[in-house]
Amino acid sequence: MTNLILIIVGSALIHNVVLNQFLGICSFLGVSKQIKASLSLGGAVIFVITIASAVAHLLYTYLLAPYGMDYMKTIVFILVIAALVQIVEMFLKKTSPAIYTALGIYLPLITTNCAVLGVALTNVQDGYSFIESVFSGFGTGIGYTIAIVLLASIRTRIREEAIPEAFRGAPIVLIAAALMSIAFMGFADLSF
């Protein structure tokens, strides 16, 4: 049990997927203009990453590894993630329209979010068990959501500030991310 808690805290805070591993930067910078949109995207990412980690682990252990097709994992994982996103989207549309409208356009965008593929690959690399993979995926999703919602809050605050002209737009957002990253480095000293 402690092991699983450690995995969640580790992947959400200590090795934060965005601020420490640099995965999913594209959407982190692109969607973080509004807090609401960031929350929706975060929800969609948690959802997809958790399922994708589980499916990728099963496929790897029962299909790729026994037949010595380890080298196929990148191709298989990216296809599975793309298909999975489609299925999740159709399933939600039918069963729970409320969640579907909340996650809306963000679901299909997750296919090319490198965080999803990144977690599936690192889970295999670290030799995680099925439960560990699911928890590591879930923790990563939480970490992504924390980071993007925090950045969105910062961006709504600095929107009205007198920023030097050259730093408007992308640079000031990256500097905010740098400061967040420094703050998150503090978590590296967490010990249990």
Place this chain on the structure above:
Amino acid sequence: MNKYVERLYNGIIRENPTLILMLGMCPTLAVSTRAMNGIGMGLSTTAVLILSNLVISLLRKHIPDQVRLPSYIVIVASMVTVTELLIEAYLPSLYEALGIYIPLIVVNCIILGRAEAYASKNPPVLSVMDGLGMGIGFTIALTLAGMVRELLGNGSIFGYSILPSGVDPIGIFVQPPGAFLVIALFIAILNGFHIRTRQRHLVESTGCDRACGACAAPCEEKKGEKDA
């Protein structure tokens, strides 16, 4: 200007994927801790870009429109796997240094973006030149970022120590926050240059490229703003 040379100029200067379009930020931020890593990552991505642009351009009349994105992804993923195996076999130290970011070339927005925006509509030789130009532009940006970070954070360039003894390097520049800071400064300098010459408007936070799912969100948002 010759149309082939124009492709190179376009990729390196006018539409530099990293500094102007802000595509492929993940590897740019992640592997630029050393100048050598920047070159290695840049050249690997260039190889994948050229190969996938070539294959997609050759198959452009045979891939049905409805399934083109999945087809592109399979082609790109195959090229990445080939490149990964080659690096693992011949450049094991680079393979160690880049780690997970080699397979992640698959989801690099630059590659799918060029496939969709250029290679799917243009003949093979032009597409290869386009891939080469974009790849060189990416490599230059990565190497520059790597050089600055390595110099400030480690006191060396390409592994050669150049700081006099007694001067301590600023360690944070080779840590994650340094990546954000250095890229922010790069773009701010470019912005300052553009403001002075009034050539173009400021660099937006992400390029609006339909092909890149994760990057398309801001475009949807902008469309919404226009409609409203």
